[in-house]
Amino acid sequence: MAEGTTGPDVVELCAALLRFDTTNTGDPETSAGERDAAEYVATVLSAAGIEAKLLESAHRRANVLARIPGRDPSLPALLVQGHLDVVPADAADWSVPPFAGEIRDGFLWGRGAVDMKDFCAMVLAAVAAGLRPRRDLVLAFVADEEDRGIFGAHWLATEHRAEFDGCAAAISESGGYTYHVPAADGRTVRLYPVGTAERGTAHLRLTARGRAGHGSRRNDENAVVRLVAALNRIATHRWPVHLTPTVEAFLVRTGKALGVPIDLSDVDGSLARLGPAASLAENTVRNSTTPTMLEAGYKVNVIPSVARAQVDTRVLPGTEDALFAELDRLLGPGVDREFVAHQHPVQAPVDSPWFTAMEQALVAEDPQAVVVPYCLGGGTDAKAFTPLGIDCYGFAPLWLPEGFPYRAMAHGVDERVPLDGLRFGTRVLRHFLTHC
Template sequence: MPDPTPSALEIEALELIRALIRIESVNTGKADTIGDGETQAALFVQEKLTEVGYETVLEEPRPGRASLVARLPGRDPDAGALVVHAHLDVVPVAEEDWTYPPFGAEIHDGILYGRGAVDMKNYAGTILAIARAFKRDGVIPRRDLIFAFFADEEAGGVWGANWLVNHRPELFAGATEAISEVGGFSIPLGDDRRAYLVATAEKGVTSATVTARGHAAHGSRPTIDNAVVRLSRAVAQIGDHDFPVVHTPALGRFLEVYTQETGAVFRDAALEEDLEALGFAGSLIAATTRTTVSPTVLTAGSKTNVIPAEASARLDIRTLPGQDGTFRDVIESVAGDDITVKWDHWIEAIDAPIDAPLIDVLQDAISTEDSDGLVVPYLLPASTDNKHLARLGIRGYGFVPLRVPADFDVFGEFHAADERIPVDSLHFSTRVTARILRDA
């Protein structure tokens, strides 16, 4: 068992995590309401890296929207570089919903509270501490490490990772793989054992507007082409439609491992039901089994006694790898001939090998701290900055190692009020991440 007394590196990582949480780098997604928090956070990182001898590149394509990149050379010039990245922005908070100040980084009963404690200033502070330690101590990793701290991930990375990929791709020269969110956290495997999920793939993401049109009329005289009624019918049909289950490599490996380790049986015809037996982890995996469409916004008339001529709805669409050629036709067909569908920009799904040597490095690092722990691939139903890096041919993996109690739902902390993480989980994360970055 590891020494329960935190090491100097673990203490420094915790201090940096708390310092970053206290910088209110809130990303509202609206330019006129975003301050300079992201730039403040990037300048803080720059100061800490420069202090130990790094050369850094800070880019601020819009006021307040800064990202920072630094490189640590490795000992194997033939090995592809590894991009180790975190985003410095966080989603907004409703302070009245929080027990403790969301930017206070307070610790209560061994739990760190604060916006970014999980998403993802915990990892930003951890890799910052490790980068500093490697430089101070003369640690030379196996491969080049490119430490990247991005702005704007919470609004699609337009002024962060996406901008750097488009305008400063040379910063990632020689990189073949990347590691960041969302994965690495433990979930129950049975018999007090833990699985540590690694995101080897991510769903694609797009949105669409579906619109029904009729003619405006007085509410006292119902019409046969009421746009609200027609839209409601289409939205219900879309919401009720199930795309088929697809055994992606990540899903196949996850189900294989859980079948072998627990004896669980997973049936395609009732896969969501079977996954429920895994508890909160099951709902996460269930969202990865098929392409999904969620109606999220409805817009219609503004006056009760006026039948509007138009009604529309917004759809959130998450697509599996390899489904790019089919999902639009399916949604348009389900919506019906009298409904128009306007498509927004689509970001493709990404899919990295589930048997890459990096997975073995992750497993070795976990085994050092948790001898029975098992690294298990899964498909992330959401998106990260790995999608932008993928355009440079960089294969992305989600793995922020966190050993947590069996009933602690790490994924459920993303964007939640009272976002929190056990402090000893952060110490675990520091130890495991240091091993990964040294040996990867």
């Protein structure tokens, strides 16, 4: 296909992907698997003359890899990666069937519309239209991001490491979308946050041990009491502000765009002056430890000897040692911790040619765009690819109308994406992938 030839329509591609039920329950026995969607992706790539590999890590847990040669083979390659699985959706809660891929009121509805089959469709639309990139592109459409990535990105990075040889940077979900924010002078500023960092994920299991006994008798070694006291100390602890390069740059550049003063010695006050834009940074100026699960006892009149809890811990780049040292102090005697899952924080350079190229691609389609870096509070498959020496960015461009609750769409009810947003994102990606 010659460069510039009209390729498949991004809306049709996205609708087709949404119609594949790729629900990931977190249980391999009940998850739908990504095989059918992966075969569709491979078919689209093949029709565009792009050779695709379909790699299955387990039954129906399929991944697609492809490499598009660039015009300058001396340049390092770019990884473009997105996941095909989605979280569960209860059809009873939705206005439309969640796997119908229905168009209504200028939006495409369905589970995965913003997380993240929209990006997968935009990538397919961009490369299938005869794209001739400046550098090699490695495409990865992966399984299992919505759980632990063991059937997808982490498996690929371990078992198929050579597929990513030469990749210096990557783009994927959670960045490059429109964020409308009122400025101090009454203007509305269109921010486009690009992810340049992610907090690490440490899911912890706490175990308190004590002496079993009768519930009616005094027991100073009650495991439940020890656990509850430790959880209270964790939940009420005010973790100190820690400004990473990404968050500092976000605060300074966003404050300048909005015309509000930023004082890095008073981060909470500065956030308050950013208005709605504060939500992009307020969860990433500190670490967090959030108790989420409790387990203890088997009868109301029996004091158990063991009580357990799980804590969702999110940790900023450069703070892991200090966080866990303080956490151990807060736990106190009689309470131990272990990792249920542990993925380190990731951070890519803010001021880099990659970021500049993303900014230029966005401004080419929206001349009023203000592109700023930001740190993701959660995590993505960047945690699998960063250890390979790849700088990972959240860049899945999407135009969004003012007032659209985009950040509530991921994993939410009635997930949907604007049709104009898909077309905008495809143009931005085509520009970026051609020139970066």
